[in-house]
Amino acid sequence: PESYLIHGGRTPNNEISSSLYLLTMDSRGCNRKLTVRCKEKELVAEVPGARYGHTMSMVQSRGKTACVLFGGRSYMPAGERTTESWNSVVDCPSQVFLFDLEFGCSSAHTLPELHDGQSFHVALSREDCVYFIGGHSLTSDSRPPRLFRLRIELLQGSPLLSCETLDTGLSISSAIVTRTGPSHKYIILGGYQSDSQKRMECSTVILDEKGIQLEPLEPPSWTPDIIHSRTWFGGSAGEGSILLG
Numbered sequence: 001p002e003s004y005l006i007h008g009g010r011t012p013n014n015e016i017s018s019s020l021y022l023l024t025m026d027s028r029g030c031n032r033k034l035t036v037r038c039k040e041k042e043l044v045a046e047v048p049g050a051r052y053g054h055t056m057s058m059v060q061s062r063g064k065t066a067c068v069l070f071g072g073r074s075y076m077p078a079g080e081r082t083t084e085s086w087n088s089v090v091d092c093p094s095q096v097f098l099f100d101l102e103f104g105c106s107s108a109h110t111l112p113e114l115h116d117g118q119s120f121h122v123a124l125s126r127e128d129c130v131y132f133i134g135g136h137s138l139t140s141d142s143r144p145p146r147l148f149r150l151r152i153e154l155l156q157g158s159p160l161l162s163c164e165t166l167d168t169g170l171s172i173s174s175a176i177v178t179r180t181g182p183s184h185k186y187i188i189l190g191g192y193q194s195d196s197q198k199r200m201e202c203s204t205v206i207l208d209e210k211g212i213q214l215e216p217l218e219p220p221s222w223t224p225d226i227i228h229s230r231t232w233f234g235g236s237a238g239e240g241s242i243l244l245g
Contacts, residue, residue, distance in 0.1 A: 005067065008051045016074055018050035041101060046108040048097045050074050055123035057130045061154040068130050069097040071118040091117020091138045098159055113148060113163040120173040126184045126207040128152050134172035143193065145169040168214050172199055178236040187217065189242055190232040198232060
C-alpha cells in the first residue's frame with residue numbers, strides 16, 4: 001500500500017510536535033474501497049526533537065532503507081526563554097537524523113558542511129543521495145542559494161554520511177514540488193525569494209546517476225489573484241499536478 005510519513009508540525013494549541021506517524025492508503029479488494037490508516041511510530045536512541053519546517057526523505061543503500069530528517073525550527077530551549085521571547089522560535093541544530101521504520105532506531109549526525117540552520121527548504125532523494133535546495137536561515141534572515149548533496153551508505157553496524165556543497169542552488173523557501181512521472185523528474189513552483197517577495201518562476205529538477213540538473217521552466221499564466229496575493233498556499237496533487245489556493 002501507498003504510505004506517507006508525518007513528523008512534527010504545530011498543534012492547534014500552538015505547541016510544536018515531535019510525534020511521528022505512518023499514514024497508509026490501500027485500495028485493494030473487489031470494490032476498490034480506499035482504506036486509510038494512521039499509526040504512531042516510536043523512535044528510540046537519538047530522537048529528533050519537536051520541530052516544523054523540516055524535511056524527511058527516504059534513501060536506499062546496500063539493500064536497506066532509511067529515513068533522513070533534516071532542518072526545521074522549534075521554540076527556544078526552556079532555559080533561554082524570557083517573558084518577551086517565550087514564543088520565539090530558533091533554527092534547530094543542523095544535524096541529520098537517520099532512522100529505520102522497522103525497529104525505530106534513530107541516530108544523529110553532524111557534518112561540517114551543514115553548519116547553518118535551514119528551514120522550509122526542498123529535499124529530493126534518489127537511491128543513496130538526498131539533495132537539499134534553498135531554505136531560510138533565521139540566524140542570518142536570508143535565503144542563500146544553497147545546494148547540498150548528502151550521500152548515505154547504510155553499512156553494517158553504523159551508517160557512513162558524507163556531504164558536498166554544489167554550485168547551482170536556488171534562493172527559495174516554502175516551495176511546492178511535484179513529481180512528473182516514474183523517473184526522478186520534478187517541478188519546483190512558488191515559494192519566496194524574500195519575506196515580501198514571492199517567487200513567480202518555475203524550475204525543473206532531474207536526478208540521475210550523474211547527479212542533479214536544475215533548469216528554468218516557463219511559468220504558467222498566473223491569475224490576477226495569485227499575482228497580487230502576498231502568500232502561496234498549495235501542494236502537489238499527484239504526478240505533474242499542483243493545487244493552489
